[in-house]
Amino acid sequence: MIRFENVTKVYARGARPAVDDVSMEVRRGEFVFLVGASGSGKSTCLHLILREERPTSGKVFVAGRDLRSLSSWKVPNLRRGIGVVFQDFRLLPNKTVFENVAFALQVIGKPRHTIAITVPETLEMVGLAGKEKRRPHELSGGEQQRVAIARAFVNRPPILLADEPTGNLDPTTSLGIMRLLDRINRTGTTVVMATHDDDIVNQMRKRVIELDTGRVVRDQAHGSYVRSDEETEPLTNPDPAPMSAPTTVVRRSAHVDAAAGE
Amino acid sequence: MRFQFILTEIGQGLRRNLSMTISVVLVTFVSLTFVGAGLLLQAQIDKLKDDWYDKVEVSVFLCPVGSAEATCAGGEASPEQIDALETVFDDELGDQVERVYFESKEDAFASFSEQYPDGYLGTQLTVDDMQASFRLKLTDPQNYEVVNDVVTGRPGVEVVEDQRRIFDSLFLALNRASLMSAGLAAVMLLAAVLLITTTIRLSALSRRRETGIMRLVGASNLFIQLPFLLEGAIAAVLGAGLAVGGLWLTVKYLVTDWLAESVTWVAYVDGADVLRIAPVLLGIAFLLAAIASVVTLNRHTRV
Known part of the structure; x- marks a missing residue:
């Protein structure tokens, strides 16, 4: 689904590469944590996948497309297949929850009846049914992030990128968000999440790709993560159970069994 | 949408x-x-x-009595010279000239007298003070220079004037x-x-x-x-x-x-x-x- 081949990205001439000779592959339906300290190149990797940046050298493939040779007028089409969630939510303050989610469909020209069906469905799935008319400032941080996730997922993209989605949230709320991302993953969506929240990584027991100063230093199937700034402090929960058994198959247009509360 | x-x-x-x-x-x-x-x-x-420009014409003034112009050395324009000029307008300038109107000095005096019945600023002019002229209507007023080149300097022609100058x-x-x-x-x-x-x-x-x-x-x-x-x-x-x-x-x-x-x-x-x-x-x-x-x-x- 996503493949990096010896990708190097240098922002300013002569500067240290933000991403240095990275090769990795994320397969369809995988859930991958991209971990590492600030400045390790996590965000640059996401920018490269979104074709917000082009690699200085090497190749990036997303859904079979070589992003190096992708002409810029095809970039919007690429991005329609990728949902993105950020640490700072990036909601439109003067629009309601419903309008924020609908906005993503309006601007790519979806017909009104599609919006009328898909948006409530998605809001229900992320656990915001009944809050359609609220504005972002009337919601808690976790709820705002759910709106952002709904917006990213409303077009049912095959890939969901999350850049520190729990960075502004407390641990309990974060857990709810992670459950939601996990559910989205189990609809068949490939999820790549950049984070340095070790608790979450360790609880989820998913594939971990660790970056350090732009290089891949570890790629582990059911990995854990120890933050380097915390030295070797033992994990709070040395053997956490996976949050959910990955056996249940959820249909893509998910009907909802109430998302975890906050 | x-x-x-x-x-x-x-x-x-x-x-x-x-x-x-x-x-x-x-x-x-x-x-x-x-x-x-x-x-x-x-x-x-x-x-x-x-x-x-539809109304304006090119005036070819013919030599009057006692003109100082070199082309008028022979005195007043003779009927032969006038005939020669008419031939020029017909043949050489046939394309440029749409219409030719000859104004003799008698005609000129008549229209002058009509305009100034009491004489011009107290002077008493006679027919001989007037000069004969050709009034040419050009097919294209812009072609004035061509006409001027052909006509100026011919014997009997004192001066060629383009009325367009006024505008x-x-x-x-x-x-x-x-x-x-x-x-x-x-x-x-x-x-x-x-x-x-x-x-x-x-x-x-x-x-x-x-x-x-x-x-x-x-x-x-x-x-x-x-x-x-x-x-x-x-x-x-x-x-x-x-x-x-x-x-x-x-x-x-x-x-x-x-x-x-x-x-x-x-x-x-x-x-x-x-x-x-x-x-x-x-x-x-x-x-x-x-x-x-x-x-x-x-x-x-x-x-």
Whole structure:
């Protein structure tokens, strides 16, 4: 689904590469944590996948497309297949929850009846049914992030990128968000999440790709993560159970069994 | 959906920067009024030329008694010389000359006496003080030089005169006025482009969040930029509309209702001429907005 081949990205001439000779592959339906300290190149990797940046050298493939040779007028089409969630939510303050989610469909020209069906469905799935008319400032941080996730997922993209989605949230709320991302993953969506929240990584027991100063230093199937700034402090929960058994198959247009509360 | 969505966006954008929008409208209005005034002056000049050049002639004055010109050394133009000149008009200048009218000195004296029955400034002139002349009507008044070259210097010809000269100073004045108008228009148009650029930039900055999200969810470039483009275009076209309206009112009240009533022997521009230049003004407004948008948008809303 996503493949990096010896990708190097240098922002300013002569500067240290933000991403240095990275090769990795994320397969369809995988859930991958991209971990590492600030400045390790996590965000640059996401920018490269979104074709917000082009690699200085090497190749990036997303859904079979070589992003190096992708002409810029095809970039919007690429991005329609990728949902993105950020640490700072990036909601439109003067629009309601419903309008924020609908906005993503309006601007790519979806017909009104599609919006009328898909948006409530998605809001229900992320656990915001009944809050359609609220504005972002009337919601808690976790709820705002759910709106952002709904917006990213409303077009049912095959890939969901999350850049520190729990960075502004407390641990309990974060857990709810992670459950939601996990559910989205189990609809068949490939999820790549950049984070340095070790608790979450360790609880989820998913594939971990660790970056350090732009290089891949570890790629582990059911990995854990120890933050380097915390030295070797033992994990709070040395053997956490996976949050959910990955056996249940959820249909893509998910009907909802109430998302975890906050 | 798309269409309605874009319309909503445009409405919001125009309202959000209302004062800027108004200033864009006004600046385009003033600048295009100057452009239009220049164009109307040119139209007026063309009308005068059409009107007057039809009436003007080239006069070939023949040697009178006692002329100092070298070609008149033989004294008054003889009937042979006059005949020779007529042949020249018929043969050599057959294409240029549409009509020839010969005015003998008796005819000239008659029309002079008619004009000044009491003599000119107290002088007593006789038939011999008059001079005979040919009046030539040219097929194209612009060909005066050709006629002049052929006729000047022939025996019996004292001087060739183009009546168009009389109008030259008037046309010069009108031409200068339209040049000045064009100069002012250029300055104002520059101001308009800069102002539209600033307006679009402000608008783009105030909607950075929206456009950022649009880019991320895969809205096309055109879709993102269209509202901004149309905002600039709408403001500029509004200005052009005001300019056309202003010019039309000016022409109606100043020219058609007043000038044409008091000085009736001249052909004037009218409302139809204003309508004829209206598409030009609208086109310029659209072009202004397009230039400004291309300059700004590529920098502020790129994918």
